[in-house]
Amino acid sequence: MLKLNKAVTVKTEYRAMVIAVATALLVWIIDFLLDYTVMLQTTGIHSMLFEPKEVIFRSTVSVAIIAGGYIMSRAFAAEKRLENELRAAKQYLSTIIETAPTCVKLLASDGSLLFMNRAGLDMIEADTLDQVKGQQVVSLISEQYQQAFSSLTESSFRGASGSMEFEMTGLKGRPLWLETRAVPLLDGKGAIHASLGITRNITDMKIKEQERAALVEELQNALKNVKKLNGLLPICAACKKIRDDRGYWNQIEAYISSHSHAVFTHSICPDCSKELYPDIFHKK
Numbered sequence: 001m002l003k004l005n006k007a008v009t010v011k012t013e014y015r016a017m018v019i020a021v022a023t024a025l026l027v028w029i030i031d032f033l034l035d036y037t038v039m040l041q042t043t044g045i046h047s048m049l050f051e052p053k054e055v056i057f058r059s060t061v062s063v064a065i066i067a068g069g070y071i072m073s074r075a076f077a078a079e080k081r082l083e084n085e086l087r088a089a090k091q092y093l094s095t096i097i098e099t100a101p102t103c104v105k106l107l108a109s110d111g112s113l114l115f116m117n118r119a120g121l122d123m124i125e126a127d128t129l130d131q132v133k134g135q136q137v138v139s140l141i142s143e144q145y146q147q148a149f150s151s152l153t154e155s156s157f158r159g160a161s162g163s164m165e166f167e168m169t170g171l172k173g174r175p176l177w178l179e180t181r182a183v184p185l186l187d188g189k190g191a192i193h194a195s196l197g198i199t200r201n202i203t204d205m206k207i208k209e210q211e212r213a214a215l216v217e218e219l220q221n222a223l224k225n226v227k228k229l230n231g232l233l234p235i236c237a238a239c240k241k242i243r244d245d246r247g248y249w250n251q252i253e254a255y256i257s258s259h260s261h262a263v264f265t266h267s268i269c270p271d272c273s274k275e276l277y278p279d280i281f282h283k284k
Contacts, residue, residue, distance in 0.1 A: 103116065107194060113133055113135055138150055156184045157184065161183040180200075
């Protein structure tokens with residue numbers, strides 16, 4: 001199989017050279033036959049074959065034909081090498097795109113999907129490209145981000161680039177946070193062919209941000225509660241109740257518990273123990 005492929009390749013690349021050599025031989029044969037039929041009665045075959053003028057003419061034509069065939073065969077060989085290089089580059093680029101961990105997609109000017117790699121299909125929970133090709137990707141995006149996403153796509157067709165974060169829901173219901181960057185993709189003539197989007201999954205990062213924001217809010221609320229105990233507290237000298245901002249008198253435990261994270265437990269100090277239970281503690 002390998003030998004057959006090599007033979008076919010050589011034949012294809014040097015077909016012009018083979019044709020040129022064959023044509024050069026035909027020039028000798030045809031010219032000889034013409035001269036023979038015309039000059040047979042007056043000239044011998046030897047003079048037709050070895051006449052300097054005839055030999056020079058046939059040789060010049062043959063060399064010109066062979067040289068042209070050689071040039072054409074070199075051109076065919078260069079074209080073949082270029083085709084192979086382009087095919088290899090295309091395969092190389094295709095492999096990179098298909099194995100990339102981020103979503104690579106192409107959108108038309110109306111927002112419809114032209115292409116999406118495997119990572120992108122996994123993000124939106126699509127089994128194949130045919131399942132979503134030609135459809136509007138914006139329909140999967142949360143409503144509050146749809147207008148911004150459409151504007152980003154439109155701006156790329158005006159030659160601008162940009163990025164945004166948005167929330168979306170996959171085809172099977174999985175919620176995701178994504179970050180995308182859109183740039184114009186040019187064709188061979190320099191015209192904008194599509195909007196190229198590179199998108200990555202930032203769901204884990206968003207969850208951590210939300211957890212951090214909730215923790216900060218909790219700490220801020222705790223600090224606010226602690227600050228409420230600062231300053232002057234009106235407390236009864238007899239019963240030790242504390243008056244709040246509305247004028248109500250509260251047990252000291254209740255007031256502190258409602259304005260801080262303190263939790264009270266009750267016991268009896270030695271002095272109160274002797275006063276309340278003299279029979280027990282005086283014996284000691």
